[in-house]
Amino acid sequence: MDANWIPFHPSPKKPDFILPDGAVDAHCHVFGPAAEFPFAPERKYTPCDAGKDQLFALRDHLGFSRNVIVQATCHGRDNSALVDALKASNDMARGIATVGPDITETELADMHNAGVRGVRFNFVRRLVDDTPKEVFLRIADKIKQFGWHIVVYFEADDLLDLTPFLRQLPTTIVVDHMGRPDVTKGTDHPDFQRFVNLMADNENIWSKVTCPERLTVAGPPYADVIPYAAHIVNRFPDRVLWGTDWPHPNMKSHMPDDGQLVDYIPKIAPEQDKQQKLLIDNPMRLYWA
Ligand code: 0GY
Numbered sequence: 001m002d003a004n005w006i007p008f009h010p011s012p013k014k015p016d017f018i019l020p021d022g023a024v025d026a027h028c029h030v031f032g033p034a035a036e037f038p039f040a041p042e043r044k045y046t047p048c049d050a051g052k053d054q055l056f057a058l059r060d061h062l063g064f065s066r067n068v069i070v071q072a073t074c075h076g077r078d079n080s081a082l083v084d085a086l087k088a089s090n091d092m093a094r095g096i097a098t099v100g101p102d103i104t105e106t107e108l109a110d111m112h113n114a115g116v117r118g119v120r121f122n123f124v125r126r127l128v129d130d131t132p133k134e135v136f137l138r139i140a141d142k143i144k145q146f147g148w149h150i151v152v153y154f155e156a157d158d159l160l161d162l163t164p165f166l167r168q169l170p171t172t173i174v175v176d177h178m179g180r181p182d183v184t185k186g187t188d189h190p191d192f193q194r195f196v197n198l199m200a201d202n203e204n205i206w207s208k209v210t211c212p213e214r215l216t217v218a219g220p221p222y223a224d225v226i227p228y229a230a231h232i233v234n235r236f237p238d239r240v241l242w243g244t245d246w247p248h249p250n251m252k253s254h255m256p257d258d259g260q261l262v263d264y265i266p267k268i269a270p271e272q273d274k275q276q277k278l279l280i281d282n283p284m285r286l287y288w289a
Pocket of ligand 1: 029071072073074127176214245248249250
């Protein structure tokens, strides 16, 4: 692993918040293990191993029932570690893959049978090289017949430029980490309001209210991020997802305790009906229907 890599928390606490039966961790990854699933040559980072057995053990420890595993950029377009985890999950995991424009219908069908339900388009420059929009549109055209959706990851500063492209996508779109707002600006700031308006204007756009540990300036327990996530949950309760982001790639300031992250959930969704939607109804509709 990279010299400055911070490995995932070795012994997260048991959450104080008891997750409802059937809760879905809708954003997490697997890394390797590299001996079995080598990292991609074009990767921008080399992480520690964090395989499916460790992910499933964390799921059980925290009280989740299911996982949605998102292909991590360190594996490039080789989705083998992801598919292996899905096949081992006993139907308790779904996946988001990364594919190129030359992916065939047979390859997509095989991934669908393994549990893949979408692709990720990544615009974060420190993670991936630039992909032309036409390439993404070709991929979108191929995957839509499978009923898949598209997960997009971008920085807040890129939202304005990306909006016309997002409007062109033919599927449900899930935005990672609320579009990464700058939490020093306030929820009324035009930048965050631009993201809120994007969701208000486009009913096919969902948001993961994830990664307070990435967005925070104050640090744990992430009080400075709560108003942003609570705002999105309140306004769009039927289009939000929550996940741990284990094993937390590229964290530089600190490594979160995953149990403490679960304790953050009732702070952004205090009402039981909102928790039910966030943790069960929404991810089940999108991934297991
Ligand atoms: C995340 C965030 C990051 C990394 C990746 O696939 C990835 O490498 O998603 C990041 O570095 O911000 O969602 O896990």
